[in-house]
Amino acid sequence: MKVVGYKQDKAWLYSSKVKEHFFNPKNIFKSDQELEDYKKNADGVGQVGSPACGDVMEMFIKVKNNKIKECRWRTFGCASAIASTSMLSEMVVGKTLAEAKKITPKDIVKALGGLPARKIHCSILGDQALRKAIENYEGKK
């Protein structure tokens, strides 16, 4: 049976950047094992949100010479929540901790090529989770 999936030229709910990060999320865990191993080696972990509200984001970072070397994440939420966390995980690599802490929801929305107004609250959680992860790392030092 041939089923026609989503067509590239057809209208979609969000921007093409959101589409790319939603359907091909970057810096994710491919298996439970990979997640478990990463948890042991991550330098900082941060989680925000609640299942009841519909969005939970978790960020893992690895730090070297005060810069973010790697960023991994997990998200429970809608397409823009998933895409915005994926986007953020790419944005932070190579940034100093001070620079990373300054990333605002607005920066993420801009990088995604915009989000519908009612969806902007979703991306606010990504930067909060990142800040928590950085604080977690700094607290350990």
Next chain:
Amino acid sequence: MKTIYLDHAATTPLDPRVKKEMDSIKTYANPSALHQMGLEAKEILNNARNKVAKILNAEPEEIIFTSGGTESINLAIKGIGKGHIITSKVEHPAVLETCKFLERNGCNVSYLDVDKDGLISLKDLEKAIKKETILITIMYANNEIGTIQPVKEISKIAKKHKVPFHTDACQAGFLNLNINADLITLNGSKIYGPKGIGILYKRKNIKLEPLMHGGGQEFNLRSGTENLTNIVGFAKALELAQKEDNNKITKLRDYFIQKVQKEIPRTFINGHKTKRLQNNANISFLDVEGESILLYLDHKGILVSTGSACSSKKLEISHVLDAIGIKHDAAHGSIRFSLGKSTTKIELDYVVKELKGIIHSLRMLSPIHLNKGDIRK
């Protein structure tokens, strides 16, 4: 090459037999006109009305054509006058928002609770009736979870207390419509008929105030030139729907539900096990969010809907899932699959296969792990 459409509860495609009947209407005259073409239009209109009346065991004067379900509901609820209204918490927004409007304008409304399967309690209903009660409005079948209410029993209680009973039967065009209600709303777009057409069945002795004033069409209850082509299409669609054997689709639905539960762990079904629309499967997938599931399915050519909807501050869950006691945590991952006349087993097998992969991927992405205790309040 095709997509798999499992959103028939939202709206159905036009049945080719209905289209054929609509295409056969050549007259463009106003049925109120006195010339020969007008009389021809009037005859077509009368025939369609008679056909609908016969199906509903009604008299032609008891059938009012409207622009659809929402209008029929508004006419029934607003038209009956001011007083106390009894409805349920799981009604369609067309009913709930109309009731809220009336509340803002001095009416008193009781919203009945439902149980975990979505059924109202007949005892609660009887208790809620007061001497000021002017209307009971309870849906025949729920658009989200498919639960079928005991409408015949509700009719009996309404008769006993001499309160008019309206039922929103928009999802129930394939069920038995001889239910002894005083007012029944039906629409074309859910029964493979045209969109923008519906009826309100109104028992002769019930008095309504019209919403539309004008030329006095539809027994003075709905002014405006009749949409003849759509009316003819509606009558044909209702005739076909009432003849349809629901066994095939019921079996497919049960097959699908069982297969999803077998293949995908940590899922649960919303709604009643048996008192359920023949084509409805509302399924919650723990730890994942509905819109993401919907868009991943869409990507694979499978079209469904979700009760989960983003608002300005937080994700709001469906009022129906809330009323049956599902916690917010678990309600976010609910998907409504509504099967149709063209749905096949092969399609459903494809859906389950893709769904399995999608749920697995989204769960890998998800940092939450809900327990059984997180499902119900």
